[in-house]
Amino acid sequence: MLYSLLLLVCSTSVFVSVFRSESGVLSLSSALAPQSGHKVCDAADCSSMKEHTVFVQAEGALHYRSPPPVGRGAKHLTTEQWTEQEEGRSVMDRLLRKCRIRNQLLRQCLAEGLGVYVMMLFGCGAVAQVTTTRETMGQYLSINLGYALGVTFGIFVSHGVSGAHLNPAVSLSLCVLGRHSWFKLPFYAVFQLIGAFLAAATVYLQYYDAIHAFSGGPLTVSGPNATAAIFATYPADYLSLWGGFLDQVIGTAALLLCVLALGDQRNIYVPDGLQPALVGSVVLVIGISMGSNCGYAINPARDFGPRLFTFLVGWGNDVFIAGGGWWWVPLVAPCVGALLGTLIYELLIEAHHPPSPPEA
Amino acid sequence: MLYSLLLLVCSTSVFVSVFRSESGVLSLSSALAPQSGHKVCDAADCSSMKEHTVFVQAEGALHYRSPPPVGRGAKHLTTEQWTEQEEGRSVMDRLLRKCRIRNQLLRQCLAEGLGVYVMMLFGCGAVAQVTTTRETMGQYLSINLGYALGVTFGIFVSHGVSGAHLNPAVSLSLCVLGRHSWFKLPFYAVFQLIGAFLAAATVYLQYYDAIHAFSGGPLTVSGPNATAAIFATYPADYLSLWGGFLDQVIGTAALLLCVLALGDQRNIYVPDGLQPALVGSVVLVIGISMGSNCGYAINPARDFGPRLFTFLVGWGNDVFIAGGGWWWVPLVAPCVGALLGTLIYELLIEAHHPPSPPEA
Amino acid sequence: MLYSLLLLVCSTSVFVSVFRSESGVLSLSSALAPQSGHKVCDAADCSSMKEHTVFVQAEGALHYRSPPPVGRGAKHLTTEQWTEQEEGRSVMDRLLRKCRIRNQLLRQCLAEGLGVYVMMLFGCGAVAQVTTTRETMGQYLSINLGYALGVTFGIFVSHGVSGAHLNPAVSLSLCVLGRHSWFKLPFYAVFQLIGAFLAAATVYLQYYDAIHAFSGGPLTVSGPNATAAIFATYPADYLSLWGGFLDQVIGTAALLLCVLALGDQRNIYVPDGLQPALVGSVVLVIGISMGSNCGYAINPARDFGPRLFTFLVGWGNDVFIAGGGWWWVPLVAPCVGALLGTLIYELLIEAHHPPSPPEA
C-alpha cells in the first residue's frame, strides 16, 4: 500500500510537471489569444461536435435562436446584476478565481483527464466489486452499467470544456473529419491515458484490502483468483488473436456509428443534457452484446493506462504476455474500428444530407 | 470463416447493384425533383409521423414557433457565416461531399438498412453473448436490453432520413394510415431485410470462435448446444402454432399501440430526442412480458433476414423445419398484429381528438 | 380456451353496451357542449393536474408563453395549410373521422380503460413470463420493470385525453384535492376495472399454453404450480392481515407523495414528455422496495379486475378465500393510503408555496 501511495504521489508530480512544461510550450498561442474577460465564447472551438448559432442580432435586441436555454447563455446578466453578484461572492470563490488557468489547451487536457478518471473510477470499480465478491454483490450487468454510467458522468464532467472525447480513437476520428485539431490530438491522448492510470491507482487503493483478501497471496493475471482483469482487458480462452482484433474493430465501429448519429443535428436533434446518458447507453449495449469475447475495451487509453498501472504495482510482466501478447490489440484495433465506423456513417447517412442554405 | 467472408462480399455487391438499378428505376422522379442545394427541406416527407410548422414569418423577422430548437433549423446560417464555414471545411468533408446521393428514396433505403443493421447487431449480439457464455455474462434481461437499445440506436441512426420504421409491419401500418407512401413500402421492406441479413453476418463473424467453441461440432437448431436461436426465433416446446400466431399478433399490436401513442402529438408531446429511447422501452417491455413463448420477433425483417443467413451459412434446412414449420409465423402474424394495434389506437383514442382549427 | 374466448366476446359486448347507455345518460351535457370543430381546447379540463396558459395575445401576434412546444399547439396551422392538409388526407383517415366521438366523458373513459389495459398487459405478462419459465427468462426485477413500463406506456396512451389516472385511488385523491370531478369518479373507476379485466383475459389467452403446461393439471391458487398470482396479488405466508393493510397504505401513500411532487410545477418543472417515465419509475421503486410482503397492488382496479377474471375462468373461489380473505385489502387500503400520501405532501410541501401573483 505504501508503494502505491508513493506511486500516486510520483505520478501526480509528473502530472503537474506536464502542466507546467506545456504552459511553456503553449505560451505563444496563449499570449496571442485574447485574455479579456469580455470575450463571449472562448470555449467556442471546444464543443467540436456541434456548432450552434446561439445569438442572432435582430432589431437591437438579442433573441435566442436554436437551443434557447443554453447553459452559458443562461448565465448572462445585465451590468447591474453582474456587479451585485460580484460583491456577493464568497471567500472561497475569490480564492478559486486566483487559480484560474486561461490557457485553453491546458484546460481541455485537464477536463479530458478528469473525464476519463471519472469513467474509469466507476468502470474499474464495478469490475472490482463483482470480482472480489465473487458475483454476490453484482453480476456482469453491473459491470456494463458501471462503464455506461462512468462514461455518462465522465462526459458531464468534461463536455463543456474539452468536448468529452474520453477516447483517443474518438479524438482520431474527429480529427479525420476535420472537427478536431490534429495538433491537440497527442495532448488529448496523453491526458486520457493519465486519467485512466490515476483511476486505476484509486480503485486499487479503494479495493486494496478486498483484492488482497480475494487473491489470498500474490496478485495473478490468470487462474481462479486472478485480479488483473479488474483493470485491463484479456481475451477469452477460445478467442484467436485475429478474432479479438475483429471484435475490437466491430465494437469501436459500432460506437462511432452511434456517437456520430447522436451528434448529427441534421439527423435528429438531441439536447446537450441528454447526450451523456445516450452515449453511456451506447457503451452499455456494446457491453451487453460484444463484451464476452475480450471485454470491450474499444478505447486505447482505457486499456493501456490501467495495464501499465498493474505492471508497475505488482502483477508483473504477465499483463503483457497473457492472451498471446494481447496488449497491443486494444491499442490498435479501436483506432481502425473508429475510422471504419466513421466512414460507414458518413457514406451511408451524413454525406447525403441536403446542404443547409444561407438565409435569405 | 472464409465462406462467410465470401458471403459478406457477395451480399455487399448485391446491395450495391440494387442501389444502382434503383437509381435507374427512380431516375425519372429524381430528375423531376429539384436538385439545387438551396432547397430548404427536401427531407420534408420523410418525417412521416409529424408535421411541424417550424417557421412563421412575422414582421420581417423569423421566429420559431413550436419546437424552437429543431435540428435542421439550428444549422441555418447567415450568408457570411456560410461562406466562412465553407472555406474552413476539411479535405475529408469535401471528399464526402462528392459522394452525395440526391435521390431521396435511395437515401431513405440506405438509412432503413443501416438502422435495422444497428438494431440487429446489438440484438443478435446480446443473444450470442448470453448463449455462448451459458448465461455467465448476461441473462435473459440482457437480451431484452440488447434489443431495446438496438432499436433505440437504430432509430437515432435513421430517424431524420427515413423516419426509422425498422420494421415492415410498421411501414405497412403507416401506409394504411396514409402516412407513408405505398410505392416506397417494398423498397423499405427489402432494405430492412438486407440490413438484418448483414447484421447476422457481422454477429456470426464477431462470434465465430465463440459459436464454434460453444457448439463443439456441427451447428444445430435444437439440443443443448443449439445456436440457431442466436439469429432467428423459435417457439417454446409447449407452444401450439396458433398459440404462437396469437402471441405474435398480440405482441405487435402492443408495439403499434404504444408507438402510435408516442407519435400522437395531440395526445402527449414527446420531444424528438426522447422518442428513440421510448420506442426502445416499448420493445424492452414486450421482451420482458411477451418473450418466453416464441422470442418476440414482432418484425418480419428481423426474423427472416437472419434465418436466411443461418440457412445459407451452415445450419441448413432445420431453420425452416423446426417448430413445426414455424418460420412463416413471424412473417405473417406481425403484419396482422400491426394492423390490429393501429385499429385499436385509432378507434379508441386518435379518431376522437378534437380537430385543430385554422388560426384566426 | 373456447370458454375464455366466449368470455372475451361477452365482456366486450358489455363494454360496448356500457358505452351506449352512457352516451344516453350524458346526452344532455354533450348536447349543451359546443360541437363546432373550431373550439380551440375542448380537452381543457382533462389535463386535470396542470393548467397551462398556452397562448397570450400580444400586439396582434400569437406568442407561446410557458411550454412553447406543446403538443396540441404544435399542430395549429394557418388556414391555407389547413385546407391543403384536408385534401391530402387518406381514405383511412376519413373513415376514422366518421367514427369520431364528441362526448368528452366517453372519450376519457375509453382512454382510462385502454391505459389500464396497456399497463396490465405488460405487468401481468411479465409475471406470467417469470412464473411459467420458473425464473429462467426473467426474475423479480423483470416483474418490477414490466409494471413500471406498463404504467409508463399506459400513461402515454391516455394522458392527453383522460389525464391518465389509471388507478381509482389516484382519481379519489384528485377529487378530494378538487382537481377532478366527483361526478366522473365512478365512470373512471368502472373503466379502469374493465381495462384490467380485459388485460387479464388477453394475458390468459397469450399464455394459455404456457400456463397449462406449467400447472400440469388444474389451475391453483397456492402450491408449487400456483398460477393465480400471475393475475392478482396474494400476501406472503408470514404476513398478518393488518400488516398487509399497513403495507398497502404505506405503498400507496409513497406513490401519491411522489406523483403529486412530479405534478407540482411550483416545486420542480417536469416536461409532459418525461412524466410517464418518471411515474413508471415510482412504481418501479415501490416494487423494488415494497413488493415482497404482498405484491404491491396499490391500485384497487389493478387487483380486483384480474381477480374477478381468474374467479370466472377456472381458479374458482380460492381467489377470494386465499390469504385469510385477502381480496378486500387491495381494494380498501390503497384508498386510505392515497389520501394519507396526499395529506402529507400537501401539509409538508404544497400548502406552503408562496401564491403566484396576478401579472401587473
Place this chain on the structure above:
Amino acid sequence: MLYSLLLLVCSTSVFVSVFRSESGVLSLSSALAPQSGHKVCDAADCSSMKEHTVFVQAEGALHYRSPPPVGRGAKHLTTEQWTEQEEGRSVMDRLLRKCRIRNQLLRQCLAEGLGVYVMMLFGCGAVAQVTTTRETMGQYLSINLGYALGVTFGIFVSHGVSGAHLNPAVSLSLCVLGRHSWFKLPFYAVFQLIGAFLAAATVYLQYYDAIHAFSGGPLTVSGPNATAAIFATYPADYLSLWGGFLDQVIGTAALLLCVLALGDQRNIYVPDGLQPALVGSVVLVIGISMGSNCGYAINPARDFGPRLFTFLVGWGNDVFIAGGGWWWVPLVAPCVGALLGTLIYELLIEAHHPPSPPEA
C-alpha cells in the same frame, strides 16, 4: 410493535415541538420578511445551485429568456384568470391554504426532512426486501436501484423548496462554496437526520412481520440472520477501519464531483426536470462500483438516523460496537470526501471557466 408505534408517536411529537421552538427562534427574521402574496420569488435563495434570469422586460411585454418553460413562471396568470381560479378552488384547497407556513427556513427544513424520508423509505425498503426474502425477490442491483430512485424522488419532493441537499456533507460543501448559508447548515442537518430516522421507523413497521419471521428470534447485527444492515451500514470482514475511511472519502468525493458537474451550467446545461434522475444515477453507479466494502453510506444523516433507530428499537449496543466501532466513520469520512471532491472539481474545471461578461 406497540413499542415502535409508541416511538413513532414520540418522535413525531419531537418533530412538532422542534417546529414550534424554531418558529419562535426565527420569528424575528420571519417578521422582517415580506409577507405579501405578491412577492414574485420568495423561494429565490433556496435554489442555491443555480440562478436563472427568468424575465427580461422588453418593450412593455414580458418575454421569457433562458429556460422558457420554468415551473413557477408557467403558473402566472392574468388578473381575470386569477380571480376566476380563486373562485373555483375546492374546499380542501382552502383548508390547506389556512395551514400555510410563511417562514422559509421552516419550509426548507420540512422539505429536507421529507426528501430524506422518501429517499430512505425506498432505500432501506429495498434492502429489507432483498434481505428478508434471502435474495429471491431482488438482488444487490435492486438495492442499488432502490437507493438511486429513492434519491431521485427525494429530490423531486424537495428540490423547489430546499434545493434538495438530502445529505449534510453536500450542505457542508455548498456552504464552503458560498452557495448555502452557514446559519442554515445545522437546521438542514438535524431535519435530514430526523427524516432518515422516521423512514427507518416506517420501514421497520412495514417489514415488522418479515423481519421477525426472517430472524426467527432476537434481532442481531451479525450472523446468518442479521438484520441490522437493513438500516445502517457495516463494513465487510476483510476491511480495515482506515480502508473503510478511505472508501467513504473516495465515494463521497466521486458523488460531489458528479453533482457539481451536473449543476455547473457553464459546463453543460441540464434541465431541472432531468437533474433528479441524473443525481440518482450517480448514486446508482457509486453503489455498483463502490458498494461492497462498506455499503456506500456517503451521507452522515442516512447512516446515523437509522442506526439510532435500530439502537433504540431492539438491536442494542451492537450497532455501535460492530465493525470495530465503525459507526463514526460514515459520520466523518463523507464530510472529508465531500470537501475533497468539491476541491478537485473546482480546481480542475469550474475555476477556469471564462467569466460571463455583462451584456452590452
